[in-house]
Amino acid sequence: MLEEFKKFISRGNVVELAVGIIIGAAFTGIVNSLVKDILMPPIGWVMGGIDFSNYFFSLSGGHYDSLQAAEAAGVATINYGRFINACINFLIVSGALFMIVRQVNRLHILHREVPKTPPRQEQLLEEIRDALRAQSKGVSTAASPSDRSP
Template identity: 90%
Template sequence: MLDEFKKFISRGNVVELAVGIIIGAAFTGIVNSLVKDILMPPIGWVMGGIDFSNYFFSLSGGHYASLQDAEKAGAATINYGRFINACINFLIVSGALFLIVRQVNRLHILHRETPKTPPRQEQLLEEIRDALRAQTAGHTAAGTPPDRPS
């Protein structure tokens, strides 16, 4: 079982997946800061000082000035403003990842080398074609029909 685990963990896909998860976690922190600290203040300012994170419904029936007040009071709340922020985060992350993947794909296409020599099968087919043309040309010049397989 230990040998099987070593084989599993040493495969490239597992290491690449681990690196992707770590980078994704770091990227999520950056995006959360981007949304919370950069994007949401101007959006709130344009919308008249509205802060999405303070949008909530109190299920306890009380009225609270902010979500923090409701949480301090121990009130049950539905925090739909936080959900809106999470949706904005998702859209930004998915948009950023789309742009990154798009650029990486473009780089792969640009750096993809075209084969300098055709594959061996293609070379053989070209040789057969050239031999058949030469055979047909030789018979046509001599005025005899080319041999046809029976």
């Protein structure tokens, strides 16, 4: 079982997946900061100084000036402002990933569309083969393969 696990872990796909998860975690931190520190303050300012992360419902019915005050009092809350921020994070991450996948797909399409021409050696061998076939059938060729310059 240990050998099978070592073989599983050392496969390229598992290592690539691990790298992707680590990069994704770092990317998530960047996006969280982008939303919290850069996007939401101007949006809140445009909407009259509103801080979405501070939107909540107190389930106890009491009034609290901020989410931090409600949390400090130990009150159960529904934090829909944080949910709005999480949705914005999701939209940014999914948009960025869409752009990355789109570019990768374009590269794959370009790579597939490039005509695969055989290397020069293979072309020469094919010409020699065709000339030998023609000679064996009694047909003369205009120039022998050895007369051709590369």
